[in-house]
Amino acid sequence: MRPMCLWVNTIFFVALPNRWKPTPNKPVDPPSNDPPTAALASWSLWKNKQAPAAARLVVPHDSGIADPLRAIDLNTALQYGTAQGYPPLYAFIRQFTRENLHPFVPYKGGPEIILTCGSTDGFSKTIEALSEKWAEGHDPIEEKPGMLVERYCYMNAIQTTTPRGMTIAPVEIDDEGMCAKGPGGLEDVLENWDNTKGRRPHLLYTVTIGQNPTSGTLSVARRTEIYAICVKYDVIIVEDDPYWYLQFPSNAPAGAVTPEPVKSSGFEFLDSLIPSYLSVDYQGRVVRLDTFSKTAAPGCRLGWITTQPALAERLLRITESSTQQPSGFVQAMIAELISGPQSSTDPGRGGAANGSGWKVDGWVRWLEGLRGNYERRMTVMCDTLDANKYIVKAGRRRSLTDVADVEEWAVIERTKxxxxxxxxxxxxxxxxxxxxxxxxxxxxxxxxxxxxxxxxxxxxxxxxxxxxxxxxxxxxxxxxxxxxxxxxxxxxxxxxxxxxxxxxxxxxxxxxxxxxxxxxxxxxxxxxxxxxxxxxxxxxxxxxxxx
Structure with a gap:
C-alpha cells in the first residue's frame, strides 16, 4: 500500500524567503554577511539561496524518526498531543524565542512558551488565568476587575473581557502610542482611579508596534516609563504584537537610533527591531502574544505565548482543559516548512527547492522580506494620501484689478x-x-x-x-x-x-x-x-x- 502523505499544493507555504523584490527604502533587505550564530550553524539555509521555490510541502505518514522532538509526520501530528504544542514545532519556537527573538530577558532562567490557536486564543486564556468573572447584582463593586487599554484599540480584546464584567479603562495616546504621563496618561489614570468603577485595573492590554488601529510604535524609552508605572501599581502587561516584524526604518525620525541590544540575536535584522517589553521585564509581569497569522497565513490559527515559567504553567493547565494543542495538520505543515526532513531517509519535503526546510536563517529572511514588501505598500499609500489631502480652490479678487490686469492674478486657497x-x-x-x-x-x-x-x-x-x-x-x-x-x-x-x-x-x-x-x-x-x-x-x- 502506498504510504499516506499530506501534500500541500500551495505556493505560499513554500515560497522562497528571499523571493521579494528589492525595496527602495533603507535599510530593509538583509545584508549578505548576516549569517546565523555559530550555535545555529546546524540550522543553516540551503546552499543555493537563489534556487526556485519547491512546488509543495510533504508531511509523510511516517518520518522514520524516533526522537519525538524531531519527528514530523502524520503518525504523531494527528494523534492527541500535549497542550504545550506539537513537540518539533514547540522545540523550534522555544529555541527561536529564547535565543533570537528575545535573547535577553532579565529574570533567572528566562521565559517559557506555550503554543496557542492564535493570539485571540492566547489572550482569552491569559484573561482566564489573571482575572475573576464579575456579575452586577451578585458581586460587590470593590471586586470588579479592570483592564487598561489605548484610547483606540483592537476591539476583540474588549469583546473578550466585557462579558466577564471587567471595567475598561482607556489611556490617552499620542503618535507614539500609549502615554505614560500627562492628563489621561497611564500614571494619571491609575493615581486618580475612581473606586466607584471597581478595583483599580491590574491588567494592561497593548499593541506596541503598528498599534491597531492608530499605527503608533512605542519607543524603548516610553516602554521603560510604562513598565515602571506598572511596577508601582502592580499591573500585568499583556503585549499583543502581531506586527512586531513590520517596523519601517524609512519613516523613522532623523537621527533616531534603536539602542544596541544587551545580547545579540545573531541577526542584524532582529537586532534592529525595537525590543519587546520582555527586554525590561525584571519582575516577570509581561505576557507576550505572538502569531503566525501575519507571517504565514491568518487561517493557520496558530501562535504562542511567551511569559515567565510560573504563569506559563497556569496557562498550560487552562489549555489542557479547553482547546488542548492547536491543529495537528497546521502544526505539522509549519514544522515541515521551517525544519524540513530530519534525516536522509525521511520522506518529508520542506520549504526549500531541494526539499530541506527554511531553518532559522531562512525564517528570519522571510520575515525581513515581509517587512520590505509591506514597507513598499505603505510608502505608496502614504505618498498618494499625502498628495491629495488638500482641497485647492482658485479664484480672483476684484481688489487686485487696481494693481494689475485681472487675467494675470488668481487667489489659491488650500483647505486641509x-x-x-x-x-x-x-x-x-x-x-x-x-x-x-x-x-x-x-x-x-x-x-x-x-x-x-x-x-x-x-x-x-x-x-x-x-x-x-x-x-x-x-x-x-x-x-x-x-x-x-x-x-x-x-x-x-x-x-x-x-x-x-x-x-x-x-x-x-x-x-x-x-x-x-x-x-x-x-x-x-x-x-x-x-x-x-x-x-x-x-x-x-x-x-x-x-x-
Whole structure:
C-alpha cells in the first residue's frame, strides 16, 4: 500500500524567503554577511539561496524518526498531543524565542512558551488565568476587575473581557502610542482611579508596534516609563504584537537610533527591531502574544505565548482543559516548512527547492522580506494620501484689478480635509478628517457627515470600503466624542499593484465629498444606508482589512 502523505499544493507555504523584490527604502533587505550564530550553524539555509521555490510541502505518514522532538509526520501530528504544542514545532519556537527573538530577558532562567490557536486564543486564556468573572447584582463593586487599554484599540480584546464584567479603562495616546504621563496618561489614570468603577485595573492590554488601529510604535524609552508605572501599581502587561516584524526604518525620525541590544540575536535584522517589553521585564509581569497569522497565513490559527515559567504553567493547565494543542495538520505543515526532513531517509519535503526546510536563517529572511514588501505598500499609500489631502480652490479678487490686469492674478486657497502620521510599523494608516472645514458643517453634524462619507466611498467611481473609527472606540464616551473623525486604512489588504489606484480613489472620494453643497444629498446617502440599498460589492476594494 502506498504510504499516506499530506501534500500541500500551495505556493505560499513554500515560497522562497528571499523571493521579494528589492525595496527602495533603507535599510530593509538583509545584508549578505548576516549569517546565523555559530550555535545555529546546524540550522543553516540551503546552499543555493537563489534556487526556485519547491512546488509543495510533504508531511509523510511516517518520518522514520524516533526522537519525538524531531519527528514530523502524520503518525504523531494527528494523534492527541500535549497542550504545550506539537513537540518539533514547540522545540523550534522555544529555541527561536529564547535565543533570537528575545535573547535577553532579565529574570533567572528566562521565559517559557506555550503554543496557542492564535493570539485571540492566547489572550482569552491569559484573561482566564489573571482575572475573576464579575456579575452586577451578585458581586460587590470593590471586586470588579479592570483592564487598561489605548484610547483606540483592537476591539476583540474588549469583546473578550466585557462579558466577564471587567471595567475598561482607556489611556490617552499620542503618535507614539500609549502615554505614560500627562492628563489621561497611564500614571494619571491609575493615581486618580475612581473606586466607584471597581478595583483599580491590574491588567494592561497593548499593541506596541503598528498599534491597531492608530499605527503608533512605542519607543524603548516610553516602554521603560510604562513598565515602571506598572511596577508601582502592580499591573500585568499583556503585549499583543502581531506586527512586531513590520517596523519601517524609512519613516523613522532623523537621527533616531534603536539602542544596541544587551545580547545579540545573531541577526542584524532582529537586532534592529525595537525590543519587546520582555527586554525590561525584571519582575516577570509581561505576557507576550505572538502569531503566525501575519507571517504565514491568518487561517493557520496558530501562535504562542511567551511569559515567565510560573504563569506559563497556569496557562498550560487552562489549555489542557479547553482547546488542548492547536491543529495537528497546521502544526505539522509549519514544522515541515521551517525544519524540513530530519534525516536522509525521511520522506518529508520542506520549504526549500531541494526539499530541506527554511531553518532559522531562512525564517528570519522571510520575515525581513515581509517587512520590505509591506514597507513598499505603505510608502505608496502614504505618498498618494499625502498628495491629495488638500482641497485647492482658485479664484480672483476684484481688489487686485487696481494693481494689475485681472487675467494675470488668481487667489489659491488650500483647505486641509484630512491628515495622518506615516506609520513606523504595522499594517495600518489612521486618517483623521477635519469635518469643520466641510461646506455643510453648520447644517450637518460632524458624526453625520462622517457616516455619509463612509457610504459615499462605496459608490461608483470610488468603490472603497474603509474601517470607521467608531469600530475601535472602547467606551461609548470615546465613540460619541471623537471617533467619527477617524478612519483606518489597511495597506496589507490590497494587492501591491493596485495600492496606488485604490488609494487615489479613496482620496478623490474625499475631495468630491467636500464639493457637496446640498444637505439633501447627505440625507439621501444616509437614507440609502438605512434602507440597505447601497451599490453591490463588485469591484469594492476592502481598504479596511479584516484584522
Amino acid at each position: 480635509i484630512y491628515d495622518f502620521v506615516r506609520p513606523l510599523g504595522g499594517m495600518f494608516i489612521w486618517v483623521r478628517f477635519n469635518f469643520t472645514s466641510h461646506p455643510l458643517r453648520k447644517q450637518v453634524p460632524a458624526a453625520r457627515l462622517s457616516q455619509a462619507l463612509w457610504i459615499f466611498w462605496t459608490h461608483k467611481p470610488y468603490l472603497v470600503l474603509v474601517s470607521p473609527g467608531t469600530m475601535f472606540a472602547p467606551t461609548p464616551e470615546i465613540r460619541d466624542g471623537d471617533s467619527f473623525n477617524c478612519f483606518r486604512l489597511c495597506f496589507a489588504a490590497i494587492n501591491e499593484d493596485e495600492i496606488a489606484s485604490i488609494s487615489k480613489r479613496f482620496a478623490e472620494g474625499a475631495q468630491d465629498f467636500w464639493k457637496i453643497r446640498s444637505k439633501s444629498k447627505i440625507d439621501k446617502l444616509l437614507e440609502d444606508d438605512a434602507s440597505e440599498s447601497v451599490e453591490g460589492t463588485e469591484g469594492l476594494a476592502m481598504m479596511g482589512g479584516m484584522c
